[in-house]
Every structure is written in structure tokens, then in C-alpha cells.
Amino acid sequence: MFTTGPVLGEFFGTLVLVVFGDGNVANLVLKDSKANGSNWVHICWGWAWAVGLGVFAANALGSSQGDLNPAVTVAKTLAGVYGSWGEACNIIIAQMIGGFCGAVIVWLAYLSHWKGSNPDSMLGVFCTAPNKSREERNLCCCFITEVIATFFLVTLIMCVFSKGVATEAGFTPGMGTFLVVGIIYGLGAALGGPTGYALNPARDLSPRIAHFVLPIPGKRDSDWGYALIPVIGPLVGAVGAYFFCHAVGIM
Numbered sequence: 001m002f003t004t005g006p007v008l009g010e011f012f013g014t015l016v017l018v019v020f021g022d023g024n025v026a027n028l029v030l031k032d033s034k035a036n037g038s039n040w041v042h043i044c045w046g047w048a049w050a051v052g053l054g055v056f057a058a059n060a061l062g063s064s065q066g067d068l069n070p071a072v073t074v075a076k077t078l079a080g081v082y083g084s085w086g087e088a089c090n091i092i093i094a095q096m097i098g099g100f101c102g103a104v105i106v107w108l109a110y111l112s113h114w115k116g117s118n119p120d121s122m123l124g125v126f127c128t129a130p131n132k133s134r135e136e137r138n139l140c141c142c143f144i145t146e147v148i149a150t151f152f153l154v155t156l157i158m159c160v161f162s163k164g165v166a167t168e169a170g171f172t173p174g175m176g177t178f179l180v181v182g183i184i185y186g187l188g189a190a191l192g193g194p195t196g197y198a199l200n201p202a203r204d205l206s207p208r209i210a211h212f213v214l215p216i217p218g219k220r221d222s223d224w225g226y227a228l229i230p231v232i233g234p235l236v237g238a239v240g241a242y243f244f245c246h247a248v249g250i251m
Helices: 006-029 042-058 070-078 085-109 118-127 139-160 163-170 175-191 201-213 229-248
Strands: none
Touching: 006 042, 006 085, 006 118, 006 201, 042 118, 042 175, 070 085, 070 139, 070 201, 070 229, 085 118, 085 201, 118 201, 139 163, 139 175, 201 229
């Protein structure tokens, strides 16, 4: 029997996040899938609820924080939420492994739909990329987008759970998570266009690795030339959010 706790909670919560998030994309882009050809609203809602369901799963299995995101964990560690960087590293490792396992589950769930699907679309199931060719993409602009989007992600999470909001509003258990669902939807609708709003290294790098190692018929390369942008950008944005929230007294 598994012992519940933060590490297991973060692992399983991130797994749920990726199963429902990447599965949402697979349903939209893979050949002969029933939602094939749906639109950006489908993506935004799917990822928003993927995060919410992942947080609930993480909470139930022992992670009271339900970060599901190394960038969020780094910001909270700077804020003193975690006792040490060693504890934070264990959490981040669990998130990364959960992201990989979630991507493998999506691959299995859509096993009969990979063959004949567009190679770019197949990669898009697992990870993000600018909606431009490699020759046209501007990595600096993509980095700035990821920094901005993750800054607002972490800042708004801190606002939702701040004393001035959560305590005064008298949140019932789970209410904050539903508000985070709204944050994720809003970020996708407002800032998701340039890069696909990764916001989260465990949501992007781990599934990218899965795409690289899995025997997917007709797949393209895993776009390693872009892979650091959705890792470093969210980390920089999260650290910036910490310093802002600390300066204005939100945390």
C-alpha cells in the first residue's frame, strides 16, 4: 500500500494534469478522433480543467499545495512554503516523472490514431511550440511571452490564496482550485497564442521526452532547439512573481 504524502500527491496530480491536458489536445488534432477540428476554446477549457482535476487529485493523495509545476514550487520555496530546497527538489522530480507517465498514458489511449496523423500535430499533443516555422520563430519573443504568462499565473495564484482574498471571502475547501481553473482558462485565452502557454516545465519537457522515446509511427523530431524556452521562461516568470508578491505584501 502506498503512503500518501506530498511526493505521491505531486506525482499523481501532475500525471492527471497531463492525461487530461495532452488528451484534450490529442482529441482535437489526431486523425479520426471525434473532436478533430475543434477550436482554441476547446484547448483553453480542456487545459483549465486538467489543472483543476490535477490539483484535486494531488490534494487527495497528500499534497496540500498541489503545485503540479516546478516553476510554482520554486516560487513557493523562495516564499518559505517548503522547509528546504531538498524537499522542493523531491517535489519537482515527482512532478517531472508524473508528466512523463501521463504522456505515456495519452499515447496508449490514442494508440490507433497516431498513424496517418500530421507529425507537427502529433508533437503538439506532447509539448508546445510557436505557431510559426523554425525560420520565422523568434525565440526571444517566445521567451518573453512565457515569462509574462507565468508571472501572471503565479501572481494570481498568490492573490487567490492570499489573506486578503481567501480569508476575507471565507473560502470553502476546493473553492480556490476552481478559481485557479479560471486563471488557466484566462491565460490561454489572453496569452496562449504566441507559444501555446506552456507555463510549466513538467507539462512540456517531460511529455517532450516521452515523444522522443515512444515508438510513434511517422513522428517528427522533438524540436529540441525550442525545448529550453518552456522551461527557463516559466522559471524566470515564477521567480519574478515571487519578488513582486513579496514586495507588495501578497505573500
